[in-house]
Amino acid sequence: MKLGVFDSGLGGILITRAIREHIPDIDILYLGDTLHVPYGNRSEKAIYTYAERCIDYLFKQDCQLIVMACNTASASALRRLQQEYLPRHYPHRRILGVIVPTIEYALERGYTNIGLIGTNYTVRSEVYREELRKINPAIRIHQINTPLLVPLIENNGMKWVEDVLDDYLAPLLTKNIETLILSCTHYVCLKDLIRQRYGLHVIAQDEIIPLKLAEYLERHPEISTVLSRTGQTDFCVTDLTQNYLESASFFYQSPVQLTHANIHAEG
Numbered sequence: 001m002k003l004g005v006f007d008s009g010l011g012g013i014l015i016t017r018a019i020r021e022h023i024p025d026i027d028i029l030y031l032g033d034t035l036h037v038p039y040g041n042r043s044e045k046a047i048y049t050y051a052e053r054c055i056d057y058l059f060k061q062d063c064q065l066i067v068m069a070c071n072t073a074s075a076s077a078l079r080r081l082q083q084e085y086l087p088r089h090y091p092h093r094r095i096l097g098v099i100v101p102t103i104e105y106a107l108e109r110g111y112t113n114i115g116l117i118g119t120n121y122t123v124r125s126e127v128y129r130e131e132l133r134k135i136n137p138a139i140r141i142h143q144i145n146t147p148l149l150v151p152l153i154e155n156n157g158m159k160w161v162e163d164v165l166d167d168y169l170a171p172l173l174t175k176n177i178e179t180l181i182l183s184c185t186h187y188v189c190l191k192d193l194i195r196q197r198y199g200l201h202v203i204a205q206d207e208i209i210p211l212k213l214a215e216y217l218e219r220h221p222e223i224s225t226v227l228s229r230t231g232q233t234d235f236c237v238t239d240l241t242q243n244y245l246e247s248a249s250f251f252y253q254s255p256v257q258l259t260h261a262n263i264h265a266e267g
């Protein structure tokens, strides 16, 4: 059995790379729903439909555990998948999102004045605000949706990113935030730039998810012991182009073979 990693597109490869570095032997199957990326502007219904098909595919490919690396899908579809889909179809398998581990990390460090950037869906869902305040109502969270960042990162537009970030982050820089949560797979690419340019403390999910995953596997030997460990990583996407191939290798920082997973036959 394998570890599945799912993202709306290719940004989750950054998380996969970090998992691979932290847990070198685990077998990983990555799936990016490139046919439908970006999820960030879509409706809850559409995101759920796409995410369920992708999760189903990964389980059929013998994934025992899936990391849903996409914040947008974690914000919209994860709870329903865990509460309705899993018990009905795969009661002994598990899906982990990225939002709860990120929140746990922020809480463990005692932050109470937090900034966050994410997709339109993630920010408007208010999921971070609600989850953080459930645990500590005194926490203040200042959120900005930053929808231009994913297309810039995916299309080799880093030379414009600084101007766009300056504009997006200006209101947050006046709030004395103690940390900035990068609530999108792709923003891992921006963490060093943000740290250097704005002197902000940044919570980047590639630095959290592998650690939280390793802790989870330690707590759950029934999952951990069924995972095969030959160090293999396979990558598949729901739409395959030369551009995706180049981006995948860029994100993984070494050449990647992508295969086409034909799982959205009816669109």
Ligand code: DGL
Binding pocket: 007, 008, 009, 011, 012, 037, 038, 039, 040, 041, 069, 070, 071, 072, 073, 119, 122, 150, 183, 184, 185, 186
């Ligand atoms: N992977 C998405 C996320 O982490 C970003 C791209 C998208 O909008 O689909 O939210």
